[in-house]
Amino acid sequence: MTDTDLLIDPLTRGALLKKAGAGALGLSAASLLAACGSSSSSSSSAGSSEAIAGQAILSNYPGWMGKHNLADFHQKYPQASIKMISNATSSSAEVVLQFKSRQYDFLLADTTDSGQANAADLITKLDWSKVPNIKNISQKFRTAYPWGLPTDYGKVGIAYRPDLVGNATITSWHDLWELIPRYSGQTVFIDLERDCMGSTCKYLGFSSNTTDPGELSKVQDAIVKVKPDLNAFLNTNVGAGLINGSVAMAMDWDYDVALLQQKNDKIKWVLPDEGVHAYLEGFTAVKNTSKIAVIQAFLNFLATPPQYADFVNTTGTAYMMPASTPLVAKTISQNPILVPTDAILAKTEFDKYLGADGTTLWSNTWTAIKAA
Amino acid sequence: MPPPGERPRRRLPAFGGLSRLALLLPTLVITAVCFVIPLGLIAVYSFGTVNQVNFDVYFGWTTQNYHDFTSALYLHTLARSVFLSLSTTLSCAVLGFIFAYYISRQPPRAQQLLLVAVIVPFWTSFIVRTYAWVDLLQNLGPLDRFARTLGLHGHIDILYTPYSIAIGILYSYLPLMILPIYVSLERIEPALYDAAADLGATPFRQFRRVVLPHAVPGLIAGIIIVGVPALGEYVIPEILGGGKTLMAGNLLADQFLETGNYPFGSALAVSVMVVLMLLLFLLRRAQPAAEVQ
Numbered sequence: 001m002t003d004t005d006l007l008i009d010p011l012t013r014g015a016l017l018k019k020a021g022a023g024a025l026g027l028s029a030a031s032l033l034a035a036c037g038s039s040s041s042s043s044s045s046a047g048s049s050e051a052i053a054g055q056a057i058l059s060n061y062p063g064w065m066g067k068h069n070l071a072d073f074h075q076k077y078p079q080a081s082i083k084m085i086s087n088a089t090s091s092s093a094e095v096v097l098q099f100k101s102r103q104y105d106f107l108l109a110d111t112t113d114s115g116q117a118n119a120a121d122l123i124t125k126l127d128w129s130k131v132p133n134i135k136n137i138s139q140k141f142r143t144a145y146p147w148g149l150p151t152d153y154g155k156v157g158i159a160y161r162p163d164l165v166g167n168a169t170i171t172s173w174h175d176l177w178e179l180i181p182r183y184s185g186q187t188v189f190i191d192l193e194r195d196c197m198g199s200t201c202k203y204l205g206f207s208s209n210t211t212d213p214g215e216l217s218k219v220q221d222a223i224v225k226v227k228p229d230l231n232a233f234l235n236t237n238v239g240a241g242l243i244n245g246s247v248a249m250a251m252d253w254d255y256d257v258a259l260l261q262q263k264n265d266k267i268k269w270v271l272p273d274e275g276v277h278a279y280l281e282g283f284t285a286v287k288n289t290s291k292i293a294v295i296q297a298f299l300n301f302l303a304t305p306p307q308y309a310d311f312v313n314t315t316g317t318a319y320m321m322p323a324s325t326p327l328v329a330k331t332i333s334q335n336p337i338l339v340p341t342d343a344i345l346a347k348t349e350f351d352k353y354l355g356a357d358g359t360t361l362w363s364n365t366w367t368a369i370k371a372a
Numbered sequence: 373m374p375p376p377g378e379r380p381r382r383r384l385p386a387f388g389g390l391s392r393l394a395l396l397l398p399t400l401v402i403t404a405v406c407f408v409i410p411l412g413l414i415a416v417y418s419f420g421t422v423n424q425v426n427f428d429v430y431f432g433w434t435t436q437n438y439h440d441f442t443s444a445l446y447l448h449t450l451a452r453s454v455f456l457s458l459s460t461t462l463s464c465a466v467l468g469f470i471f472a473y474y475i476s477r478q479p480p481r482a483q484q485l486l487l488v489a490v491i492v493p494f495w496t497s498f499i500v501r502t503y504a505w506v507d508l509l510q511n512l513g514p515l516d517r518f519a520r521t522l523g524l525h526g527h528i529d530i531l532y533t534p535y536s537i538a539i540g541i542l543y544s545y546l547p548l549m550i551l552p553i554y555v556s557l558e559r560i561e562p563a564l565y566d567a568a569a570d571l572g573a574t575p576f577r578q579f580r581r582v583v584l585p586h587a588v589p590g591l592i593a594g595i596i597i598v599g600v601p602a603l604g605e606y607v608i609p610e611i612l613g614g615g616k617t618l619m620a621g622n623l624l625a626d627q628f629l630e631t632g633n634y635p636f637g638s639a640l641a642v643s644v645m646v647v648l649m650l651l652l653f654l655l656r657r658a659q660p661a662a663e664v665q
Contacts, residue, residue, distance in 0.1 A: 093632025120426035232614025356424040
């Protein structure tokens with residue numbers, strides 16, 4: 001399958017995470033090499049050229065690009081092109097090792113990944129005067145993602161079927177935790193530590209980026225307490241069981257619920273009262289890339305409303321550029337789950353890099369939860 | 373000149389030291405590159421430390437990773453994996469023996485057909501076969517609906533439990549148990565059954581004194597082929613465990629894929645290997661005794 005083929009079909013983040021498992025072993029081998037400091041790329045030479053020419057190599061999720069973005073960019077800058085290499089990464093460790101691998105010029109990376117890569121001195125800061133269209137992106141996202149062009153985000157909320165929980169109304173994480181034992185075996189949690197534990201932090205009134213051992217201990221207790229009554233921790237097709245009713249409640253991402261609702265209109269989405277945890281992704285340049293001019297030109301190009309709308313329409317993600325709204329498909333722009341209103345953003349806390357000790361603490365807590 | 377009636381024996385060419393080494397070289401290279409060097413690397417990594425910010429690995433020759441492994445959390449996970457792999461291997465042995473014995477007692481043509489039936493599932497992707505169990509075992513799935521037609525109230529609630537992992541391992545590895553046992557049983561001379569019967573042996577006594585001793589080498593081979601990968605199984609618990617049952621294989625993979633802690637992951641790998649070698653050693657010690665009987 002070529003990269004062009006991959007761009008034809010819209011692909012959800014959930015679908016691509018499926019591929020993460022299948023590709024995991026292969027990636028681990030690549031990561032091991034990266035950890036050893038090996039490299040076979042020639043694209044890492046220092047220095048930059050102001051000429052917008054050459055091919056920049058992008059590591060990206062499979063299909064995570066607008067159908068026409070790359071071709072349109074090449075048409076506008078005939079001397080320049082973007083080669084997209086698909087990687088279904090599922091952890092910050094994998095992404096940071098990609099930053100180190102010298103095989104790419106820029107990467108799709110979330111706030112945790114880029115924050116850690118920045119701490120490890122593995123990124124190139126952009127010359128924002130070369131990316132003036134960044135102004136089209138809402139300030140909240142630019143502040144949360146200062147390393148490159150933020151592209152998409154996903155909130156973790158609650159999806160449920162009122163008809164399967166006695167028509168109970170869920171408005172908060174507290175409501176969910178109350179109902180889990182009552183409807184034992186009918187709730188699914190996300191199988192990613194930042195999203196699952198982050199949402200539990202919100203339930204307990206903590207920051208979803210806390211590194212307080214006491215608070216994380218309470219988070220562990222809260223999840224372990226309901227674990228026997230959970231159906232599963234899943235990282236793909238998390239809310240799929242809501243469609244046929246095999247599960248009644250799910251901790252799930254907004255975009256996933258938007259898709260599920262197209263298949264069963266009984267599924268309700270809840271932005272919990274306590275607030276939500278969210279991931280935020282974007283494109284960040286690798287340290288010492290020689291293609292910084294091409295990267296900046298591409299990011300500036302992608303930050304125009306038509307190109308960004310193409311990106312959103314292809315990927316189906318929640319979007320962050322109000323100016324692109326008229327060009328975004330109505331299934332997205334008129335979906336209250338995916339529109340970035342101020343009220344929603346006020347309740348949203350994005351992932352942050354937690355530092356080495358904080359990351360280890362979260363990881364150990366998550367392992368303890370899974371082993372319990 | 374051979375004696376009359378005896379076939380002339382072909383004289384094997386004599387190889388000198390260098391020629392012998394040259395013949396061995398491809399095997400030695402493959403063994404070294406694919407097995408010895410990676411294992412050595414894993415062992416070396418297990419004594420290292422990692423910078424959790426940039427994932428640089430340092431080799432200070434610390435035993436801290438092994439010390440960490442002795443925490444109750446990890447030992448409990450390893451114990452769970454050993455128990456699950458032992459119980460599924462035992463189940464595989466019982467079921468595999470029954471299947472293999474049945475196949476070995478059929479006419480040659482039927483045997484071939486049944487063997488093909490055992491092997492055919494291998495033509496389909498392992499991942500696809502494992503995901504198929506998700507559909508089969510889920511609530512409101514075919515098994516759940518069938519159970520309801522039999523009068524079961526509620527749901528079967530099997531998927532995403534240790535039972536669904538056991539079913540997945542049993543299903544995936546059963547052919548690997550059937551084949552070596554079948555090979556052992558197929559070699560039994562039919563006259564042995566007749567002789568045992570003529571001497572008044574009951575069917576059970578025939579089974580105990582004729583069939584079982586002949587099946588032991590195949591059984592032990594099957595137990596090794598099934599038990600070793602079952603202990604480190606990663607994919608089946610990942611798909612059928614629903615993230616609720618942490619197994620050694622998943623714990624190990626997480627260190628490499630999620631946290632990037634290669635030294636600790638390597639220490640886990642070495643520890644699991646040691647446990648496996650210990651189990652194989654015990655099995656090996658049991659083998660001669662079983663064969664004598």
